[in-house]
Amino acid sequence: MKVMVIGGGGREHAIIKKLKENKTITEIYALPGNGGMAEDAICVDIGAKDIEKQVEFAVNNKIDYAVVAPDDPLVLGAVDALNKVGVPCFGPDKKAAIIEGSKVFSKNLMKKYNIPTAEYEVFSDKETALKYLDTAPIPTVIKADGLALGKGVIIAETREDAKAAVTSMMEDKIFGDSGSNIVIEEFLTGPEVSVLSFTDGKTVVPMISSMDHKRALDGDMGLNTGGMGTIAPNPYYTEDIAKVCMETIFLPTINAMNSEGRTFKGCLYFGLMLTEKGPKVIEYNCRFGDPETQVVLPLLESDLLTVMQSVTNGTLDTCEVKFSDKSAACVVMASNGYPQKYESGFELNIDNSVKDSVYVAGARLDDGVLKTAGGRVLGVTAIGEDLKTAINNAYSKVDKVKFGNAFYRKDIGAKALKA
Ligand code: AMP
Ligand code: GLY
Numbered sequence: 001m002k003v004m005v006i007g008g009g010g011r012e013h014a015i016i017k018k019l020k021e022n023k024t025i026t027e028i029y030a031l032p033g034n035g036g037m038a039e040d041a042i043c044v045d046i047g048a049k050d051i052e053k054q055v056e057f058a059v060n061n062k063i064d065y066a067v068v069a070p071d072d073p074l075v076l077g078a079v080d081a082l083n084k085v086g087v088p089c090f091g092p093d094k095k096a097a098i099i100e101g102s103k104v105f106s107k108n109l110m111k112k113y114n115i116p117t118a119e120y121e122v123f124s125d126k127e128t129a130l131k132y133l134d135t136a137p138i139p140t141v142i143k144a145d146g147l148a149l150g151k152g153v154i155i156a157e158t159r160e161d162a163k164a165a166v167t168s169m170m171e172d173k174i175f176g177d178s179g180s181n182i183v184i185e186e187f188l189t190g191p192e193v194s195v196l197s198f199t200d201g202k203t204v205v206p207m208i209s210s211m212d213h214k215r216a217l218d219g220d221m222g223l224n225t226g227g228m229g230t231i232a233p234n235p236y237y238t239e240d241i242a243k244v245c246m247e248t249i250f251l252p253t254i255n256a257m258n259s260e261g262r263t264f265k266g267c268l269y270f271g272l273m274l275t276e277k278g279p280k281v282i283e284y285n286c287r288f289g290d291p292e293t294q295v296v297l298p299l300l301e302s303d304l305l306t307v308m309q310s311v312t313n314g315t316l317d318t319c320e321v322k323f324s325d326k327s328a329a330c331v332v333m334a335s336n337g338y339p340q341k342y343e344s345g346f347e348l349n350i351d352n353s354v355k356d357s358v359y360v361a362g363a364r365l366d367d368g369v370l371k372t373a374g375g376r377v378l379g380v381t382a383i384g385e386d387l388k389t390a391i392n393n394a395y396s397k398v399d400k401v402k403f404g405n406a407f408y409r410k411d412i413g414a415k416a417l418k419a
């Protein structure tokens with residue numbers, strides 16, 4: 001069986017490594033992948049957003065199954081295009097991917113179907129938004145409507161900062177057209193939980209819960225990043241809370257999408273905040289999280305391809321999805337300076353003893369030599385009997401990875417250990 005995975009980061013590397021446990025897969029391609037995963041997949045120089053070329057490649061190479069991992073191609077309709085030429089896919093179609101592609105859509109969906117989320121207002125006009133901010137509760141949260149590389153959210157502690165954020169999105173267009181419409185919402189507090197779920201539009205199977213660490217520096221200081229590390233399971237997410245989430249959030253969301261004629265099939269990611277008034281949705285993603293996937297999939301004991309195909313075929317209700325009762329931790333190693341300016345192009349040495357535990361996000365092969373080529377370079381994952389052991393194991397493995405200008409947080413999982 002020939003499988004292709006669209007995308008080129010650590011998440012895709014984790015998906016590929018897990019898929020490869022299925023021995024019916026004879027060839028696995030990554031479009032575009034990166035030099036750091038060349039031992040696990042055949043990397044093909046076709047960009048994640050180049051849908052036309054992806055379709056052409058799938059047809060020419062008789063691809064049997066495709067996994068569309070990143071948000072951009074999903075929102076642009078890669079699944080629709082591949083299905084059209086007969087390639088079955090894991091991932092939502094364009095109509096369903098809007099749940100991540102438009103924050104205005106997802107907020108309105110939650111309001112219409114009574115799914116708990118932060119109070120909000122939508123604005124398409126800068127002056128009205130600025131006027132609203134004269135009296136809005138502070139701190140407040142400003143979100144660009146469209147995709148913005150995970151950076152379209154600004155938390156403003158003062159009215160001035162809030163107004164500056166609105167101006168930067170709506171007038172200066174720092175996120176391009178994504179900021180033409182904005183959402184201004186209530187600032188919530190509480191522990192955050194990521195729950196990735198498999199759904200075929202009828203059944204929803206939550207995966208093991210996880211916790212991301214979005215800020216660049218220890219103690220949750222510094223700028224927001226794509227994610228500096230993760231742990232799973234998330235100790236704040238108790239069985240009781242999981243039950244509440246299933247009843248008030250997961251099933252209502254699947255049903256709401258069906259009612260809107262936008263059946264969601266794939267991985268639906270629930271970004272939750274456990275507030276004093278109960279769990280609320282911070283965001284939906286139409287895909288696996290990065291770097292959540294790097295702790296969730298290593299704990300999956302069932303065969304990933306079988307689960308994905310059951311999602312595609314609408315038979316998830318009969319598919320076993322089993323997770324280990326161990327814990328996992330992933331420490332992201334980045335280039336110093338990320339998420340702002342950083343230098344790369346340094347030689348990357350991953351000791352053989354830890355190769356299986358490393359998910360490469362930003363590297364390239366330069367005449368056979370692996371070099372850093374990105375802000376987030378890789379994630380190092382370890383499993384342990386409990387969370388503390390998993391974290392210790394992950395940091396021991398980090399010591400076996402060397403590259404110039406390396407930087408990583410030293411406190412991944414510390415907050416979870418305090419739960
Ligand atoms: P996002 O880019 O949507 O993942 O948001 C980035 C981060 O902003 C989230 O992980 C939260 O920590 C924070 N955030 C988003 N919305 C809110 C909110 N309404 N209240 C408090 N924090 C928020
Ligand atoms: N780790 C957050 C995300 O994938 O959006």
